[in-house]
Structure formats: C-alpha cells, structure tokens
Amino acid sequence: MDIRTAEKKGSNETTAGMDRRDFMRRSGLLIGSGALLGLLPPIAMAAAEDKQNIPQPEVKTEFRRSICPHCSVGCGVIAEIQNGVWTGQEPDFESPINLGAHCTKGASVRFHGMGSRRLKYPTKLVDGAWTRISWDQAIEEIGDRLLKIRETSGPDAVFWCGSSKASNEGAYLQRKFAAFWGSNNCDHQARICHSTTVAGVANTWGYGAMTNSYNDMHNCKAMLFIGSNAAEAHPVAMQHVLRGKENGAKMIVVDPRFTRTAAHAHLYVRLRPGTDIAFTWGLLWHIFENGWEDKQYIAQRVWGMDRIREEVAKWPPQEVENVTGVPREKVFQVAKIMAENRPGTIVWCMGGTQHHIGSSIVRAYCVLQLALGNIGVAGGGANIFRGHDNVQGATDVGPNCESLPGYYGLSEGAWKHWCRVWEVDYEWLKARFDNSRQYPTVEGKDMYPMFVPGIPVSRWIDGVLENPDNLAQSSNFRAVFFQGHACNSQTRGVEMKKALEKLELVVISDPFPTHMAVMSDRRNDTYLLPTCTQLETYGSVTASNRSLQWREKLIDPMFEALPDHVIMYKFAKKFGFADQLFKNIKINGEEPLIEDLLREINRGTWTIGYTGQSPERLRLHAQYRSTFNTTTLRAEGGPCDGEYYGLPWPCWGTPEMKHPGTPILYDPSKPVAKGGLVFRANFGVERDGENLLAEGTWSKGSAIEDGYPEFTYQILAELGWEKELTEAEMAVIRKVSGTRDAPETQSEGPGEAQAHSSDSLNKVDWKTDLSGGIQRVVIQHGCAPFGNAKARCVVWTFPDGVPLHREPLYTPRYDLVEKYRTYDDRKVFWRVPTRYWSIQSTDHSKKYPLAFISGRLVEYEGGGAETRSNAWLAKLQRDMFAEINPVDAGNAGIQDGRYIWLEGPEGGRIKVRAMVTERVGVGVVWTPFHFGGWFQGKDLKDKYPPGTVPYVRGEACNTATTYGYDVVTQMQETKATLCRIYPA
Amino acid sequence: MQSLLRPAINKGTDTMKIIRSAGIGIIAGLIASVAVGCYRSPNTTWYEPHDYKGADDPLLSKLEQGGLHAQLDERVRAVQTDR
Amino acid sequence: MARMKFLCDVERCIECNACVTACNNEHDVPWDINRRHVVTINDGKRGEKSISVACMHCTDAPCAAVCPVDCFYTTVDGIVLHDKDLCIGCGYCFYACPFGAPQYPEQQAFNVRGKMDKCTFCAGGPLPDNSPEEYRKYGRNRIAEGKLPLCAEMCSTKALLAGDGTLVSDIYRKRVMKRGGSMDFWRWEAAYPGQGNENRSENDKEK
DSSP states (O other): OOHHHHHHHHHTSSSTTOOHHHHHHHHHHHTOHHHHTTTSOHHHHHHHHTTOSOOOTTSOOEEEEEEOSSBTTOOEEEEEEETTEEEEEEEOTTOTTTTTOOOTTGGGGGGGGTOTTOOOSOEEEETTEEEEOOHHHHHHHHHHHHHHHHHHHOGGGEEEEOOTTSOHHHHHHHHHHHHHHTOOOEEOGGGGTTHHHHHHHHHHHSOOSOSSOTGGGGGOSEEEEESOOHHHHSTTHHHHHHHHHHTTOEEEEEESBOOTTGGGOSEEEEOOTTOHHHHHHHHHHHHHHTTOSOHHHHHHHEEOHHHHHHHHTTOOHHHHHHHHOOOHHHHHHHHHHHHHSOSEEEEEOHHHHSSTTHHHHHHHHHHHHHHTTOTTSTTOSEEEOOSBTTHHHHHHHSOBTTBBTTTTBSSHHHHHHHHHHHTOOHHHHHHHSOOSOOEEOTTSOEEOGGGSOOOOGGGHHHHHHSOGGGSSSSSOOOEEEEESOOGGGSSOHHHHHHHHHHOSEEEEEESSOHHHHHHSOOOSSEEEEEBOOGGGSOEEEEOTTSOEEEEOOOSOOSTTOBOHHHHHHHHHHHHTOHHHHTTTSOEETTEEOHHHHHHHHHHHOTTTTOSSOOHHHHHHHHHTGGGBOTTTOBBOSSTTTTOBTTOOSOOOSOGGGOOOOOSSTTOTTSOGGGTOOOOOOOSOSEETTEEOBOOSOOOTTOSSOSOBOOOBHHHHHHHTOGGGSOHHHHHHHHHHHTGGGOTHHHHHOHHHHHHHHHHHHHTOBTTTOTTOHHHHHHHHTTOOTTOBBOEESOOTTSSSSSOOOOOOSSOSOGGGTTTSOOOOOEEEETTEEEOSHHHHTSOOTTTSOEEEEEEOOTTOOTTOTTTTTOHHHHTTOOSOEEEEOHHHHHHHTOOTTSEEEEEOTTSOEEEEEEEEOTTBOTTEEEEESOOOEEETTEEOGGGSOTTOOOSSOEEOGGGSOOOOBOTTTOOBOOSSEEEEEEEO | OHHHHHHHHHTGGGGGGOOOSHHHHHHHHHHHHIIIIIOOOOOOOOOOTTOOOSOOOHHHHHHHHSHHHHHHHHHHHHHSSOO | OOOEEEEEOTTTOOOOOHHHHHHHHHHOOOTTOOSOEEEEESTTSTTOEEEEESOOOOTTOHHHHHOTTOOEEEOTTOOEEEOTTTOOOOOHHHHHOTTOOOBOOOOSSTTOOOSOBOOOTTBOOSSSTTOHHHHHHHOOBSGGGTOOOHHHHTOTTSOEEEEEHHHHHHHHHHHHHHHHTSIIIIIHHHHSTTTTTOOSOHHHHHO
C-alpha cells in the first residue's frame, strides 16, 4: 500500500486517482522488471549501479561549476570532485538564473560521471557485429572513405550534422569545418526547433531571439503561453513565471493539451492544432474592434499594421470559433486580459513553430505584441523559450546551412568577411566548393553551391533518397556525419530507415549510440565515435535569454571519449586543412584552445554583438554571479557593476569597450551604451513610398532624435563622426575596405585613388568593421549601430507577406482546405523538391481521423539517448505512451494501459501504451518524442553495442509522423498531423 | 514467556530443593541441563515500546549543542527564499 | 527549539520530479526505491495539483509506535531516523505510515523485502557522520554539514521548503499573503466570476 493506491481507493474510480507517473509505474510492473532493466537481471543491475562514486570524507573535495546540458534556461551546476571523480552535486544558489534550483534533469547530471551505458570506444559495424577499433583506425578509415566520396561526387555528397548541444566554440567550429570541407550541407537541431521563429521574428524586427529573459517575467502583468509547456520543457523557468504570477500577472495557456503549465494558469484555452494564426487574428479582431491597440506605439515603431487589419477583418468571432474550436467568449476574454494588463509577454515553443506555416504563425504572435505595444519593455516581449542548452548559441554562431556565423548569410560579401576573420584566402576557400556548375534556387536564379543554402537536417533523408536529377547539387548524400543530433526527433521514420540503409557511410559522433545506430538494418560501414558531453570539456554556452555563461570542465572525458573540437581537429588533419582551419587557434597536443576559438568568434560576429564576451569577462561573471539582481540581471556593485549577467547579446564593440550587454531587446528607455536598443533597420528605409524608419522615437540619449538607417563609414563621415575613430581603428577599416591592399595606386594618381578608396571605405559598415570603431563611435553618440527603424508586420520577401492561416498538410478539418489551402509544390527549395498541395489534395481524415501531436516529458530531452541512459531519470518514465481522450479510446475499443497501434497516414506505425486521459481534447492524440530503440513494434535492444543499451527504450513517435515543411525554413510539421489508433 | 524465564534463571540453583510437582520437575530438569553445558546466554533485547534500541547516532549530540541548528537556520534564510 | 519540517507549496509545485531525482543523486538509492514521490490529484483535469511527499518526520511517528524491534529514533529537532542493523524488514511501519514513506528494496527476486529505507531528512543514520558506512546504508548526511535536504534545496520553483518549521512557515506565510493581495485569489474571481482556471473548453463539452 502506498500513497498512490490509497488515493485511488479514495476516489473509487478505475482511473480517476491515477496520474501519469502511477500509470507508468504500474504498466512497468505489468511487463516485469527484467524487461525494464534492460539486459541485466535486477540483482546484477543493483550490484552494477548501486553506490558508485562514493564520497570519501578524508579526500579533499574540489568544487567546479558548469551549466546544465539540457534545456536553454542555463542553470548553474556545482560538482563536488574528489580525485577527479564526481562524488556529489550541490545547488548553485549564487546563479541569478536558477538560484540553486534544478528540474529532474538538472538534478541528475552527476549520473554522467557514472558513465554506464555510454559509448566507450570507437566502434564499427562489421557484418552486423559491433567491433572495437582505435581512434587512429577510425580517423583513417572514415577519412579515406570521405575523401574518396568528395573526389568522385564532390563535397556536397556528405551531410555534416552538428549540434545544439555543442558549446559555442564547438558549434562555431562545426560550421567553419563544413565550410573548409567545401559545403553548406551542415545543420543542427534549431532547424526542427525554432528555425521558423528565427526567420519570422528576425524579419519582423531585426533579431530572431528571445527579446527579454526568464527573470524579466517577474515584471509581467500578463503572460500568454501558446504552444509552450514550460513546466515540463523549461521547469526552472517556472520559478520566474510563478514569481510573476505571485506579483499579480494573469497567466493564460493556449494549447491543444491541458498541460502541467496550464494547471497553473488562470485561464486555459484548448486550441485545435495548427490554428494559431486564426486564433491570434481572433484576438486582434477584438483588439481592433475595441480600439485596444497602442496607437502611438504603432505610429512610431510599426509598419504595415493596416495590411494586418485587412486580414484580421476576415476573422470575426464565428469564423475563429469554427476554425480554432475555441468558443468566441474565450477568445474575447483572452484579448481583454491581454489588453487590460500591460505589459504582457507571449511565450511560444514548438507548438507554434513546427508547422508548414510556422514562419507565419510566429509573425502573427509578433504582430499581436506589436499591436499591444508590448515589445521593448520590461515585463513584455516575445519570450521565445529555446529548447537545447546551446541551441541559441549554435543558431547564432554554429552550423546553419543557410548562413555563416552571426547570420551573415552566404553572399560573397559574407564569405569575404569571414575569410578576413579567418585570415584565409577567399579564392582558396572558394576552390574547396563545387564550382563545376550553377544550380537553380527557389528565387529562380542559378547559383554556385557556395552561395546557396545546403540541405537542412529536416530533409537529409530526401538528400539521400531523392532522384538526383531533382536535386540542386552534384549528388545525393553518400555519407552522413552526425555529431550530437538524435535522428528520432526528425519526422518520417520509415523513410529514414530506407535512407540509412542506402547510405555508403554513416558516422555517429555522440556520447551514446543513439537510435540512429540501431534503427536500420545496416550491417557494415557504420562508425560510432565516443564523444564527450559538455560536462567533460569547457567553453561558453548561450542561454535562451542571450546570456553567455562559462562552463568549467568537471571531469575528464569518460573512457575513450573525446570532445567535439578534438575530433574535428583530427579530421581536419586527415583532410589536410588543419593549418588553415586553426590558423589563429593554438593547438595543445590535438586540442584546439577553446579560448582562442571564442576570441575568433569575438573578432567576427559584429552583427549580433558576440564581440564583447571575451573568455575573461565571462569567467568574471561566473565568479561574481551572486552580485547580479535576480529580476533585472544587472550587477549591483562588485567588479561587474552595471553589467548584465552573461553579457546578453548584443554586447557591442570589443571586450575593452565594456558594453554591459542588452538584457531586453529594442528597449529605448536606456541608452544603447547601457543596454538600450531600438528596432533594427534591416529592410531598407522605405517601402511603397512609406517610411520604414522609426518616427519620433529613439533610445535614451540618442544624438539623432528620429529614425535612422544602419551605420556605414559613409554615414559616419556625413555626420562628421569619423574623426573620432582612432588611427588604429582607421587602419583596420582601411584594410577591410581593401585600400591598404593596393597602396601603389596612390602614387599613380592620387585623386583617382582617393575617390576609389573613399568609395570603398564608405561601404565598410558596423557589421564588417573588424576594429569595432564604427560601433564604438556610434554608441558614444547614443545610437544603435544597426539603425532605428519600425518593426514590419508585412514581410514582403516571404510567400505570405501578411501571415495567412493555411490548414496543415494532413488536417482533420478537410472541409476547410478549400478556403485555407496550402501552397503549390516547389520544384527546388533548399536544394530539394518540396511538396505541399500534392499532399494536401488527398483527404486522409476519413481513414486517419485523429490529430496527432507530440511534446516533451520533464524527465527526458530531445531524442532521449542521454536521458534514457540515466538511471535516475529512466526509473521515473519507463514506457512510451500515447495520451488519448476517453471518447476516442472508447470509440476505438482501447483500454487504459494496454498496448495500441498508432498509425500515421504515410503508413508508419508505433506500438505504445494507451494513457486514457482528458488532458487531450476529443480528436487529439499526443505522444512524447524522446523514445527510441524500438521500431514498429520491435525492441531493438540486441542491436546496440554491448553495454550501451539505454535503460528505457520505446517507439520513436516520429516513426509515425509525416511529410510537411515550413515554406521559409524547412521546419518539419510535427505539431499537426493525423493518425488512427487501434488495440494491439 | 521471556518475563517468566528471566526470574527463573536468576533463581536457578535454589529451585533444586523444591521437587514436588512433575511440572516443576521438568523445568528443573531443563535448568539442570542448562547448568551442565547447554546453557546459552539469552542475551535478548528487552523491548519497551518507544524505547530506541539501536546504535547511538553521533549526530544527536551535535544537534543538541545548538551551533549546528543555528547554521541550518541561516541556510534556510539564505537558500529557501526567492532572493 | 522548533522542529525540522518539509512543506510543499502546491501553488508552486509543477511536478517536475527534481526532488525525487535530487534524492536519488544525493543518496544513490537503488533503481526500485524512491524515497520521495510527487503525487498528482486530478491529473489532466481541472484542479490538477501536485505535491511532493516523503517521510513527514512526524512528532508522534506511527512507524516508531508499531516497530516491533524499536529501530526508530528522533533527533532533538524532530527528524525521524532508524537503525537498519536493527530493522528486520517486516513492513509493519509500511502499514502504519499514512504517507507510504517506508520502502523495501528488491534484493533477490521480485518483491522480496529487504531492510526498510526511507527519507532521512538528509541526516543519515546511527553511524559516524558522512563515513562511507553511513553513506552506503543511509546516504549522505547533509544536516551534519549544516546543509538542508537536497530535494528542497534543488526544487525547481522553490515549492518544496525544508528546515526549522518556524522559518519555513514564515516563508510560506509571506507568499500566501502576497498571493492574497494579488488578483489570483479573490479579486480575480470577482472580476471574472466562474471563469478562472477552466481547462475544458465549451466545445469539448458539446461534443
């Protein structure tokens, strides 16, 4: 008898008193403990895992600090180390971000020091058997294979998947490495996480990142969570959310599921999956109808709201109710709460982003906040909670197939900028790429692959399987190299298996074998490279609020594992470009110096202000973290006085300039030098004859009291500010402009040379000036280097300038397709054909009547290889399951706790346990997405290398998910597909 | 049973003189056999309810001194608040 | 001297299980044991609330009252501990405890009872403080080091509080007063009668 059963008796119902965890524990008992514990019988297991790394009272304890490697909140972790062994974990009370708190994942990180279930040494698959090899053999064999593929099919025939779990330095190196290999075919988790946010939000007001911070939520008067389940995905953020609520904020949760976050809300609204735009326009309908919009704010800082009004007029309450399923009174109630309680914030996550119209959905959210005047104020903002610990940093400076570090893009100018930073010859680098021919792009121009986005991680399987005639590159992928990315978080598992089996070479560089190592029937040419976690190395990591934190190395890499950057060094050496790749990076043995990598990031990433966060400053912040206010994140006294914790980007100028970081984006109430900002002028100065620059508003202390464009040397000169540049800064600017490279022209004809030089000097801007002088002078005059403009509600470069609701490709409301149909198919889009209408034109809703969505459990993260191999977490969630409404369960003859089949309309099906609950509405099925190690009903535990079987395995939900990709970023559509269910 | 046995042991050798009833005779026989070598000290713990019978915990004396408690209170104020 | 107490603030508990894992981490308890549980009522429904429960360190502890071998003792500030060398693993305390705190590790085959294990308020057991022997049998002794139970110290939202009962209730009382003054409790209901905290939308009900 325990609490749970007692409670169950009290309620006298069959399932009423049972919660999800009871259910899991009980269902665990049904299948027997032997099966649960993996291969070991319980006794052997207890002996093997019980009481490891025991603290020794007489041994000196050393305290080291890192940052939790799970979600993006950025909780400090304190490790007690004795003789290099991790014997204890203490709360980091001094951290202003977590104040000592952890969620279940953060509280479990010491298990990493146990190392059980880790991949221990390089391993390759030989006729279906995993065989241990040496690192040297691995590098030689893999390297030779890759070089041969490069020689015969070109550099684009390899897909280099990087990671949002790498440090900033590791992720940056992953991008740089792919460039030196000669391809843009690199990507990471952000593609399937917040790529639509980054594109949509950046195109609205400048930067595609969380505008405020978790801590700033103490200041909110209203909080609208839409498609975010912070209580499970960002639990420590809830500390700040609930403090905000206790300060009086109204909390609203809009979600198809009644989540654990919703359980804390004042108001919960159940939304049909994929109808976020309809709902948001529904809110704006009431806001405009009642004149609740912030008219002055819109006039001064927003462009295009009139076009939004026209679209919103098409969404009267009855239409919103019909499309979203939300009763009209509720929509009104939400609008009223948001209007009457300002500043209010909006929080969104994968529920909003993972749609084929994701880049429109996120813009609709932005427009709502702009209409309410909520952006650029404490307590307001678009608080976009990122997923992985360093997905923000990896997005900013890491392996993105459409951009170089710092969102510079892939233009010739961008490449030349980074070549200057890297001090490599642009022509040499260009020669690394496939220059044999140009390929068509989505814009209709033919271009060389160096300037065209690569194939994103959401589409790598099509890069393998698609008919090569349809690809906009030289060849199919013949090899993939996955460094820190779980494949079970990507859709279309059945086709993924086919793709894996077609590949000539698969390399997985990860602390664990991952689902990818076992899901296919490959028998050879598969390599596993043991790669250490971020707790076994050091470097910087960027939390969701743009703060950079410094990690110390807690323990040495386990077994034969190596850090990402060492593995990349080994391959660079093998490929013959190590000298170029690490030109300004000190190498110790085979380890590139992390600090040098960060300094190189500092030297090049001017666009987003990754320039001021030197390793020294970040270490100082870590040391004096207790001096930062837990609401404002501003240091009060101490050596960091006046700076914001972790120097949230943009931290303008050089480290010597001592910019304090920007805690709230676009907040004009502070001078730029003290963390203030305005909207970025990134879309020109006028559109359709209308002024795109800000009108009658500027940041505090600005010398220009109106809108202004982004700063170039020319504008500086026109204002007469160029005289304030130091001689050293001028020298660098001249060098950047290229004039210093051709000094002889001066002697031939001074007049002409001067004209040429001033023209080319004029073009040097705040993004390319490697001295930081332009930024320094501009900020001294109180201006923002990137200009002062309006946010735009209409993104004319996107397929839908004004965000439009379009039904998901697989929709349960097929009757709405006629009115809200999707896009036409695209012949080439990110190098692959991309289907829209050819999928939506078939009605699947008769055979597959239930909407199917997925989400996070608090115990696990991502593909779950790491967390399901952690006994302390695995013991709490032992089975993959699907949440099904009692009505749907009844209709399908399904009983709680039993196995069912969940089948997607493309035929993939998964065998999971039924959890019958009202948490999901009628017509919606939800599953977690962290499970792996099963495939279509079969447990694959025998396919893992010995000793690496995760404690808990289960079906990957994405075996049953379907086609569908965002029309701007190729985000996968997992938050609105279909399924049917039946008893197994 | 135990409470009967203990006085019996204490009086062990005296009872030799009173051999009247068969019952007592049996007991005497048993005790006699104990005396000649089958005796095993019944060093059984005497259980009084609510009377702890285990080993001493050094923490108890530390807590009684009070300094530790003050330290713990300081800790509550420092780490359990929202700061 | 007041007594050591746990208090779980239901308004803050988000059922994240950090307390359970912190306990697993600190004491390295075996796979089949959790000294602490998060209990959720009305899971997935209106009024869903979670609370973290372990040994409540009762003043008149029923476990100690029924223990046939009297292996329980109470520290001067009310932490209920036990001696595993004396414990016979009978499970009688399991009957007596209103919270299901006592646990019995699986030792050989499924469901064979071992010695009882329960939350120690991170105060170890009757062995030298923080000796390897104490760690193996009872886990870490944080109290001896002047630290509070790790479950409370690591709680994600500072819902779970531990320490001297007077101080803990001070912290909690301040929170309750603050919430009382906010819209959450009475003004909200006055402004939007019957509309707060709903989780089933009307259209669900119609269906």
